[in-house]
Amino acid sequence: MPKRKAAIAVGGVAALGAAALLLPHANASQDDSQASGTTGTAKTLKATDASRLAAQLQKTLGDAFAGSYYDSAGRQLVVNVAGGDSNLIARAKDAGAAVRQVDNSTAELKAAARTLKARATIPGTSWAVDPRTDKVLVTADSTVTGAKWNRLQSTVQGLGSGMATLKKSAGTFKTFVSGGDAIFSQVQGGNVRCSLGFNVTASDGSPAFLTAGHCGVAAKQWSDSQTGQPIATVDQATFPGSDFSLVKYDDPATQAPSEVNTGNGQTVAINQAADATVGATVFRMGSTTGLHDGQVTGLDATVNFQSETDPNGVDTVNGLIQTNVCAEPGDSGGSLFSQDGGALGLTSGGSGDCTNGGETFFQPVTAALQATGATLGAGGNGAGGNGAAGNGAAGNGAGGQAGAGDQSGAGGQAGAGDQSGAGGQAGAGDQPGAGGQAGAGDQAGAGGDQIGGGADPSAGDQSGTAPSAGDQSGTAPSAGGSAAPGGH
Known part of the structure; x- marks a missing residue:
């Protein structure tokens, strides 16, 4: 049996050990804040x-x-x-x-976000409700200077001192679409590279995967190697507004396991779609920078990216998860997941890098699943059965947080905008799962939210550890696959 197929075949067994060995070597940053008042x-x-x-x-x-x-x-x-x-x-x-x-009600926070949208939709800005301060946190990147900064500052001050705070980010908000990664597409002017997020089953029963919307807009066909033949074709892509794509594997017999590849042949089983909660520890896998972790800092965030097609334009994305997890170019579309195997988000963009840190934003998986009609779990000949989590969190709001975007966010969540969110979705326990595999949350931990110890190096140091699936017919890459060679 080819090595890659063997790794997938035993993925359910390897998943538990992978969590214990690899996750502690992410860049941990525990939240020591106490709930005052x-x-x-x-x-x-x-x-x-x-x-x-x-x-x-x-x-x-x-x-x-x-x-x-x-x-x-x-x-x-x-x-x-x-x-x-x-x-x-x-x-x-x-x-x-x-x-x-x-002091501030959800209605008042929503009104503040509408004011920001009307008066301060400036490239390089973002805002999200921080329930820990009961205020809207407004962030400006390094490009917001001069008249733009004055306009933003004046708008924030006009909301009142108890309604919003303003901070500067040292980096530049951008989508992380370039750099070495696991999925590639050749387009006019060069290559586009992104990360595979999560394998899913499309509404017609075919195997597929989710990745960032700006990746699906940039290119139609995707390969798992820089010079290989396409193995998957974009079925749906949304960007801006939201940031998700559904990409179907060209071979309907492709095995698409519900797991995240964290490097060194190790995988973590993904057993449910879940909603993020502010303050919770989360993990991100991307093939450029590997495995990293941090905390959720806001929900239903609005980010105003500088348009890549219009020098004077803005690409606004709403309803995002805001975190302090680092990311770099090439990580776009990669997996954001919880310690107990919950699929949370797809890497969208942010500022900073994995040396100096920064903010990173993620498209909620629950909203992407509802919009595309896909379900989390293996497609084709992959693992079947019911999801491991009988009471999936996908049908509920994202921790019930008040949001600051233009949508109410994934599932019944109180948003700070005008559109209804991606609610009413069935919990992950009702969807085709990964053969009932136990998630990483079943591990004995080392205290707090951190999963148990181990001595393996961080997955961020392993580039190109998995053979190209193009060499093994009918085998799909795991979500968040390892970096492929080459790049620009």
Whole structure:
């Protein structure tokens, strides 16, 4: 049996060991923040359970709900309540959340985001609600200077000191579409390279994968090697507005395992689509920089990229997950996932790099699945059966957070804009899964959100470790595959 096929065939067995060995070597940055001003004794929760509780409390609290976040140090869900209704506060406490009374309601935060959209849609800017401060966090990259900076600063000040904060980023907001990576396309003027995000099953039952929308807009056919023949064709691509593509494998018999390749032949099983929660630790895999981790810092973020086709234009993307995980060119489309095997996002863009850090934004997977009609899990002859998570989080909002974008975000989430989000999607437990494999969350950890120890080097140092799938008929790359040689 070819080596690559053998690795896929035993992926379900290798996944547990991979999580324990590889994930601790990501660039960990634990969130030591404490929930100030909270009241009540809250339950100890995993991040995924906190996300489900937040979605439940968003419905219970109604207009009084003003966002929530995960306190990873205390392993508690902190819920913001506006208005001071003692009955609602008591109900939130009884449900197991730590309650914090805040001044800004979701409606007020949404109004602030609409003002920013109307007056400050400037290339190099972003905004998202930070439920930990109960404010809209506005960020400007290094290109926002002079009159543009003055305009942005004036708009933020006009919102009031208690409504928004403004910070500068040292880098430049850009989509991470170039550099060495796992999927390639030849277009006029050179090569385009991105990362495979997650293997899925398209609505017609064919094997496919998700990647960034700006990758699918840039090129129609994709290969898993720089000079190889195309193995997949874009079926749907959305950018700007959102940032996701559904790409179908050309061979309907392609095996598309529901796993993330973290390097050195190791994989992590992906068992559900889930929504991100502010404060939770997350992991990103991209073939340019390998495996890295950090925290979710905002939801339903709006990012204004400088248009690559119009020097005076803006490519605005809404409803994104904001994190402090690093990324670099070539990581676009790569996997953002949780320690317990939840597919969270697709790398969109950001500022900075993996030397100096920065902000990185991700398209929520739950919204991409609902929009494309795809389901998470193996297609073709891949692993079948039900997803490992019977109560998938995909049908709920993204931690119930109040967002700052132009959509309400993935599933019932309170957004700061005008359009309805990607709600109502069935949980991952109802979708074709990866043969019921156990996710990385079943590992014995080394404390906190960090998965157990090990001595293997970081996946970021392994370039080109997996053979090209073009040499093995009917075999698809794992999500977030290893870097291929070459590049510009």
